[in-house]
Structures are given as structure tokens and as C-alpha cells.
Amino acid sequence: MIQEFAHVPRFFETYTKPQLNETVELTAEPLAKWSNAPENRISQMKVIEDCGSLTQDAVSRLVCEQKKGWDLIVFAAGIDPPDSNSVPDVIDQNAFVSRLYFWLLQEVQKADKSKRLFTLVRGLFHEDKKTHMQAGLGITVSGTLFGMSNTARIELEDVAIHFCDTEYLIAEASTIWARLASEAFRVISFGHNAVRILESGRYVQRQVSSKEYEAASKDFPIPAEGVIAISGGNGALGLVMGNWLVDKAIAQGVTGFSIEFLSRSAKISDMNLGLWEEIQVKASKIGVQVKQDKMDMSSQEGVDNFLKSVDGRLVGFIHSAGILQDAMLMNLTWEKFEAVFAPKHYAALYLHDALERYSNPKLRFLWVFSSIAVYGSMGQTNYSGSNSFLDALTRHRRAKGRPSMAVQWGAWGDVGMAATMNESMRARMQASPLPYFSNAEGIKGLECGLASGLPYFSVFKFNPKFMLQAVQPDSNTNECYARNFTSQFLPTPLPSSLDEKQLYTLFRMTYGGQSSPAFQGGERKVYDAYIAPAIADIEKEWGDDFRSW
Known part of the structure; x- marks a missing residue:
């Protein structure tokens, strides 16, 4: 936590481990070693070396310690690895980091004084095999912080949030140390981008069209044998996917597979019953077996038991399970985070672990259903974080050569809660920057994404007129961030001055x-x-x- 005057000090004296090939653990201490700071350039500084023992009250006291707030808060807890790469240790470390960050965001909002937040992670967006093999599953522990930061950026309007990813392994002589320091003390463009500081350069994040990546006439082939499983199989989205699979099987003349729709209760709601009956009728005509089965994705035992039951016959898995516990940051509780995390990314970790331990030679695809909430969604800090972890896990699996893909879904309009909206509510949604899309449009987006071969992609519908209006303002840092992020597919408006x-x-x-x-x-x-x-x-x-x- 830093109080600074008009100029910025030199810092980052040599402190890294001498081994070039070992993981360098960036602790909180180095980030505060302003070794050559000229006098009066920093008026107040506080380093928290042991953040593991912090309570929310302690975080509150730290945030409020300066009457006028801190000029800069550096959150670097996300760079610490778990005790081991076991799933329980990864979950424990991820929960610790996410909870601490949640407390910090909440207390910064309450105090309403601090100006800038620099969130540092390492290796989060790496996609190369070598790094992921060296780091192991622990490289994903900070995965929730990206989504949480993007939603916090919307809710904390007066706080500039600068998200920075860097190399997972850093050599002692690397220039990255100085460049990270420069990044933390940016003045004009602090918070205008999510960035990566790598040996090869500085990179900013942009949302771009996947069209240039799409292979012409590349259709998704339905497996001719084996079991396809869908978690959240009694929910609207799981059933939409099941219906699509059956339709594709009919079109391709494939009949030798089965679909297991998995959920805790295996009960179909009245709202979804019609779609389930439609799936049953279609499947029976081509001899494809479909059934609703009980399975608790939020426990390792439940996932293990399922994989044992299919006995190596699993050819595909679609993880669509999840729940919402929406609330504005000020009203969120850690219990609401845990409720969202358990069936979403904790479940995906259990599945990943089980797939590593049990033989699945026929597995061709694993899809996890993420959300465009990873890029910020009001009232969904917990949901944004959980989905961004799914994206991180997908990068890890793909880097290791495992099948994996994350679909960041926008808002479906024909199923779920949207299906119960009255006409006036629907009209308001259609006049928004991101209106609902139909089932047909969602499926078309999925097929385009599949043709791209990308590890993760977004499927959403946008209204150009209202999107342009949304990126017109540029009076604060967060508005500039939104402009920059969408600038590759939305013409950037002229600056106001x-x-x-x-x-x-x-x-x-x-x-x-x-x-x-x-x-x-x-x-x-x-x-x-x-x-x-x-x-x-x-x-x-x-x-x-x-x-x-």
C-alpha cells in the first residue's frame, strides 16, 4: 500500500532467486523494496508480508489507515503457488486468494477513499506446454481474480483497477522487474487495459472477432460410439445442448452413442419438461439412448463414481452446471461465493482430476460453460470469478494436450428465466447493448466457435447502436477501459477533449x-x-x- 507524491521512485533491487529454471516466488516484500527512492517521493508505505492471517476486520483497518486513502494498493497474493498441485490444495489456495481479494474490494468500496488498485498475477494467460508442465495445476490458482477485477471495475467507479499478468518463471537478470514497476506506476493510462508483461513485450487485451480463425465448412462430428455426459443435465442449457447433439446425430446419420444428463436430483421442472420430451422422441427414432441420472458434481467422490460407471466409454463431457447468487459487492458474502464456486469451477477441477486418474482413451471433447460475465457483469463478482477460473483451467488442459474448450455464453432468450419475461421486459432487453439471443443464434455461435479451434471464445449478440452509446463516455478510467477492450470491433469514438x-x-x-x-x-x-x-x-x-x- 503506497502513498506517493508527484513523482515515482526507482525500485526493484535484485532480489530474485539465482536459479534460472526454478519457479521464482514473488512475495509481497519485493513489491515494496523501493531501494533507491529519492527523499519525499513516497510519503507512506506499508508492506503486508504475512497476508495468510488477515481477517476482514484487519483488511478494513489497513484500507482505512490513511485518512485520505491510499494512492496505490498492490494486490500480489495471487502470485503465490499452492502447497502442492493436488486439487484440494489448489482449491484451498484459490479460496484463500479469492476471499482476501473480495474482502479488499469490499473494504475499498466502503472506505471510498483509495484511488488505484494494481492486481498482479503470474502465468495466468500462458498457453505454452513447457510452462504448464513445469508449473502444474497450481498455475490456475489466481484464475478467479481476472473476472472479479472486471466486475469490480464496474461497481467501483472511482477506483482505477489495473490487472497485470506476467511470466510464471522469471530469470534474475530479466528486465521484467523494472517493467512491472513501471506498469504499477503508470500515470495517464493506469487501469485503461488488462495487460501482460512478458519477456517478448507488453500486451493489452482486446475482444476480437473469431471469424478469421474459423475453418470453412468444418462441422462438429458426433461420436459414433460411447457416452456423452452433460452436467446440469436437467437445466435449460444442458437440455438445449442435448437437443442439439441429437439433431446433429440425425443429420450425420450417427446412432451408436448415448447421452447421460447428470444432475443432483435428476428431476425435470415443468418449464423444461417439453424440451426433455422432445429430446426423448427424437432420440428414440434413431436408437440413441438418453437418460437423466443423479450425480453430484460438487464432490470428488461423485465425479469419481461416475467415471467408474462409464468404464472408459466416455467420449465427451459438457459441464453446464452452475447456480447464481447475485448481489452487489456491498451485499455479497463469502458464503455466496462458495455456493457459486462449488458446482462451477470446483466441480471442473474434480472432473479434471478424475480424468487424469481414470483411463478415458476415447475422450474427444470436454466443454466447460463459462460466461461473458468474466469481462464484467454488475452484481456478479462471484460468478465472474468462477467462470474466469474455468477459462484458466481450459488453458491449462489445452497446454498439456488434453481436450478442453470453454464457451463464454451471453444471454439466452428462449430458455431459463428469459423465457418467462413479459413483452415489456423483453423490449427493454432488446434495446440494450447486449440483447438476448435465440436458441438458433446461440447454436450458430457455438458451431462457429467450434470451427475456430480456439480454447475459449465468447458467444453473444450485440446491438451496435446501443454499444456505441455505451462506449461514448470517457470521463473516468473504467470508461476508457471499456472503449479499449471493444475497440477492435466497435469504432472508437473521438475523445471528449x-x-x-x-x-x-x-x-x-x-x-x-x-x-x-x-x-x-x-x-x-x-x-x-x-x-x-x-x-x-x-x-x-x-x-x-x-x-x-
């Missing part, structure tokens, strides 16, 4: 990968006349190489 705060937006519009139509033909003039001199002035004082300050 030509002041220093808009330099990054102008730079990206005139020199970046995406240019606004408003600038077409005049990019170089604007860049040469305004941006280049401004960049030179800022680089002279604040350059990205911290050691030159």
Missing part, C-alpha cells in the same frame, strides 16, 4: 491496429502535430524503462 488524459486514446486511434473512421486520411497529421511531441515529453519524464528515471 485533447488533453493529456486522452493521449493514449488518440495514440491508439492514429497509430494503433484500429483507426476510427473520423481519423481516416488524417492519422499522420494528428500524430505528428500532437501525439509525437506529447509522447516525447512524457517519455522524457516517465519512460517505460524505470531505471532511466
